[in-house]
Structure formats: C-alpha cells, structure tokens
Amino acid sequence: MGNITEKSFKGKDLVSIRDLSKEEILFILNYAKKFENYRGNLLSGKILATIFYEPSTRTRLSFESSMLSLGGKVLGFSSSSSSSVSKGESLWDTVKTVEGYADIIVIRHPLEGAARLASEASSIPVINGGDGANQHPTQTLLDLYTISKVREGLDNFKIGFLGDLKYGRTVHSLVQALLNFDCDFYFISPEVLSLPLGFKEEIRAEGKSFVETENLLDVLSQLDILYVTRIQRERFPDPMEYEKVKNVYIITPDILKDVKKDLKILHPMPRVNEILKEVDKLPYAEYFNQSKNGVTIRKALISLLLGVTL
Amino acid sequence: MKENDKTIKVSKLKNGTVIDHLKPGTAIKALHVLGIEGGNAISIGMYFESEKMGKKDILKIENKELKPHEVNKIALISPNATLSIIENYEVKKKRRAYLPDVIEGIVKCGNPNCITNYENIRTKFYVIKVSNGEIKLRCHYCERVFKKDEVELI
Numbered sequence: 001m002g003n004i005t006e007k008s009f010k011g012k013d014l015v016s017i018r019d020l021s022k023e024e025i026l027f028i029l030n031y032a033k034k035f036e037n038y039r040g041n042l043l044s045g046k047i048l049a050t051i052f053y054e055p056s057t058r059t060r061l062s063f064e065s066s067m068l069s070l071g072g073k074v075l076g077f078s079s080s081s082s083s084s085v086s087k088g089e090s091l092w093d094t095v096k097t098v099e100g101y102a103d104i105i106v107i108r109h110p111l112e113g114a115a116r117l118a119s120e121a122s123s124i125p126v127i128n129g130g131d132g133a134n135q136h137p138t139q140t141l142l143d144l145y146t147i148s149k150v151r152e153g154l155d156n157f158k159i160g161f162l163g164d165l166k167y168g169r170t171v172h173s174l175v176q177a178l179l180n181f182d183c184d185f186y187f188i189s190p191e192v193l194s195l196p197l198g199f200k201e202e203i204r205a206e207g208k209s210f211v212e213t214e215n216l217l218d219v220l221s222q223l224d225i226l227y228v229t230r231i232q233r234e235r236f237p238d239p240m241e242y243e244k245v246k247n248v249y250i251i252t253p254d255i256l257k258d259v260k261k262d263l264k265i266l267h268p269m270p271r272v273n274e275i276l277k278e279v280d281k282l283p284y285a286e287y288f289n290q291s292k293n294g295v296t297i298r299k300a301l302i303s304l305l306l307g308v309t310l
Numbered sequence: 311m312k313e314n315d316k317t318i319k320v321s322k323l324k325n326g327t328v329i330d331h332l333k334p335g336t337a338i339k340a341l342h343v344l345g346i347e348g349g350n351a352i353s354i355g356m357y358f359e360s361e362k363m364g365k366k367d368i369l370k371i372e373n374k375e376l377k378p379h380e381v382n383k384i385a386l387i388s389p390n391a392t393l394s395i396i397e398n399y400e401v402k403k404k405r406r407a408y409l410p411d412v413i414e415g416i417v418k419c420g421n422p423n424c425i426t427n428y429e430n431i432r433t434k435f436y437v438i439k440v441s442n443g444e445i446k447l448r449c450h451y452c453e454r455v456f457k458k459d460e461v462e463l464i
C-alpha cells in the first residue's frame with residue numbers, strides 16, 4: 001500500500017465504511033479540518049446530484065449545503081413514497097441517466113445494497129447517503145470527526161452507546177469503524193434492543209472486550225463519550241415492553257450530576273425526547289456541533305472524490 | 311479401493327467428468343448449480359453406498375471436461391465432492407472441490423430488503439472462513455453475513 005494522498009480518492013466512491021482503511025479514515029478526518037469554515041468557489045462549475053428514494057431532509061440539506069459552500073450546484077429528486085422503488089425505471093437505468101447530468105451522485109435508498117449497485121452502474125463518484133439498515137458512511141465519518149475533535153484523537157477513551165443498539169445503523173457502523181482504534185465500548189440498552197451477536201463477535205475477534213448493561217447509571221460516570229440513539233415504538237412487538245423502557249433512557253440534567261467533566265454527548269439526530277432541551281446548554285452537549293461537522297466532512301469528501309482539492 | 315468398484319455401477323465413462331462424493335441427495339441440485347443442460351449425456355447416481363460417507367451421490371458427464379472453477383461451486387452444497395477428468399477410460403486429473411473466495415450468481419441473498427432481490431443483477435458473496443471451520447457468506451451488496459445453510463441456491 002502506497003502513501004495516501006489527496007489524489008488517492010479521485011474518482012472513487014464511498015459506499016461503506018468497510019471500504020476505508022484506518023489510514024484513509026485518518027487522512028479524510030485530517031483533510032476535513034481545512035474545510036471547517038471554508039466557503040468559496042473550489043467546485044464552481046461542478047454539479048452534485050442527490051437522488052433520494054426516501055425522504056431525509058437532514059441528510060439532503062447537509063449535502064446541499066456542502067456543495068453550495070464549495071461553489072458548486074445541486075440538482076436531484078426526493079420521492080416521498082416507497083412506490084418509486086417497486087415500479088418504474090430500474091435503479092441501474094436511473095443512475096446511468098443521472099451520471100450524464102452531474103459530476104457526483106449522492107444516493108439514499110430504502111433497500112440495502114442500492115448504493116453499491118449505483119456505484120457499479122455509475123462512471124462518476126457515488127456517495128452512499130444511507131441504504132436501508134446497512135450503511136451511512138458520511139454519518140460514520142462525521143461521528144469520528146466529532147470524537148477526534150473533542151478527544152484530540154481516536155484512541156484512549158471510553159464510549160457508551162445508549163438506546164436502540166439492535167437496529168441502530170449509525171451505532172453499527174461507528175462500532176465497526178472504531179474497531180480500528182483503541183477505545184473501550186459500553187453498550188447500554190434494554191435487552192430486546194441489545195447489540196446483535198455478530199457485532200459482539202467482531203469486537204471479540206479483534207481481541208477487545210466490552211461492557212453490556214441495561215442500566216445507564218452503572219457506567220455513566222466512567223464515560224468520555226455518550227452516543228445516544230432513539231428508541232422507536234415500532235421496534236417493540238409488545239407495546240408493554242416499550243412502555244417499560246421508554247422513560248428509562250432519557251438524558252436529563254439531573255442524571256448528569258456525577259459525570260466526567262469533559263464528557264461529550266453525541267446523537268445522530270433528529271432527537272425526539274431522549275435528550276431533554278435543558279441539556280442543550282450544558283457543556284456536555286455536542287450534538288449540534290456534530291450536525292455542523294457533517295457539512296465539514298461532506299465538503300471534504302466531495303472535494304476528494306472529485307479530485308479538486310484545497 | 312473397494313469404494314471405486316462400487317461406483318462403477320453406472321456405465322464406465324470413456325471421456326468426460328466424474329463428480330464423486332456428493333452429499334447424498336444433492337446430485338440434481340449439483341447439476342443445476344453447474345448449469346449443465348442437455349447436449350451431453352449425463353448419468354446420475356444417488357444414494358450409493360460409500361465407505362467414507364455412508365451414502366453418496368455421483369454424477370458422470372460425458373464428453374465434457376469441467377473446469378475446476380466450475381466444479382468449485384459445488385463445494386457450497388457438498389464440501390467433500392471430488393472431480394475426476396476421464397480420458398479414454400483413464401483418470402487424467404483428480405482433485406477435490408473447494409470453495410472459492412467469491413461466489414457469483416448461484417446464491418440468493420436471504421435478506422428480503424436486499425437490492426439483489428429487486429433488481430435484475432447477479433448476486434455476489436464473499437466466503438468467510440471462520441476459525442472454527444464454519445463457512446459464512448457476506449453479501450457484496452447488503453453486506454449481511456449468513457451461515458452457509460441460511461442461504462438458498464438460485
């Protein structure tokens with residue numbers, strides 16, 4: 001493996017966090033620093049296409065903001081129903097058409113593997129903006145970027161994941177990515193929503209251990225990072241089960257009394273009620289910075305994949 | 311070898327390929343996986359006695375020399391299968407089928423939400439050999455990992 005440079009990413013796709021080596025991840029995170037406050041015309045004349053087969057206003061706006069800040073233009077569609085998946089033009093054909101209209105594509109799709117297929121159809125770079133329950137690599141990169149900013153690196157910290165760890169795609173990808181680094185995992189969830197066995201095996205296969213608990217207060221005071229996710233009612237076959245846990249995993253100023261003073265709380269957003277608004281003004285709240293970091297990391301990625309760099 | 315005498319129950323092959331030591335009951339499936347249809351004469355033997363395996367299936371395909379990579383697909387349904395190329399009644403080459411690192415087109419993804427179950431594309435799986443000898447397959451598209459017996463052959 002040669003040295004990684006800005007040119008290493010030119011013309012590539014970003015479909016899965018698996019596609020990136022530790023060195024590539026670190027390169028991207030470091031390169032992204034240049035884009036923190038960048039607004040200019042680096043990508044003037046370039047077009048980003050957003051093809052969204054399910055709505056995700058937040059992700060779409062973040063990508064659009066990124067491209068516009070770089071002086072590029074955006075076009076695209078966002079369909080509100082899943083019907084577009086089952087009828088009409090094949091994904092392959094849509095991508096083959098759109099590649100004639102743009103320089104880079106962001107795809108969001110309810111089916112897993114859709115972004116991989118799009119990347120195979122397309123001769124221009126494709127970024128996965130979320131494919132079903134599978135991957136959302138720019139979310140993972142912005143999570144890593146946020147952690148590395150507040151911790152000044154990605155080693156030597158204790159991270160707790162709270163909430164829905166069974167279906168939480170962001171949790172799965174972040175855990176996978178963090179296996180490259182030296183940190184301790186704490187998984188806090190109701191038993192029915194605990195981390196799938198496969199991921200636990202993967203962690204063990206890396207020679208690492210982890211702590212699993214249903215009670216946040218058991219571990220909260222030890223954590224440097226607390227990654228909160230939403231628990232959705234639909235995930236519970238039995239509504240009674242949901243009623244039992246729905247108020248257990250809510251972050252209030254009160255439960256934060258004995259935490260480390262540099263604890264940072266992250267959340268992929270949007271939140272519902274799992275972090276109270278009163279927490280926003282505490283020094284622990286990092287989740288809005290995290291969203292802003294999303295634009296920074298996406299600017300850096302678009303620049304790298306297009307091979308037009310700062 | 312005694313076993314060999316018994317396998318000759320089906321008429322002796324002059325030229326072609328013998329696939330032996332198939333898991334009992336899998337011969338038809340194996341033919342399907344190989345994608346062999348018509349043209350060549352095929353003998354199918356099922357539930358033959360085998361010292362090693364108890365029972366086994368066997369396939370003989372006349373006048374066709376199968377390539378190892380074609381036969382390797384069979385390792386998925388029958389890990390102990392062997393391949394012999396016969397020329398003028400003599401065994402010219404004999405080897406065991408082994409699972410390739412990548413399997414394309416013969417396995418259906420077990421994830422109902424996988425794009426391969428919606429779009430007309432060839433499936434692709436990576437073979438993961440777990441330390442305890444267990445075989446797992448990871449879908450190139452949806453990235454789900456399946457145990458070998460959790461997936462269906464197309």
Ligand SMILES: [Zn+2]
Pocket residue numbers: 113419420421424425426449450451452453454
């Ligand atoms: Zn799949």
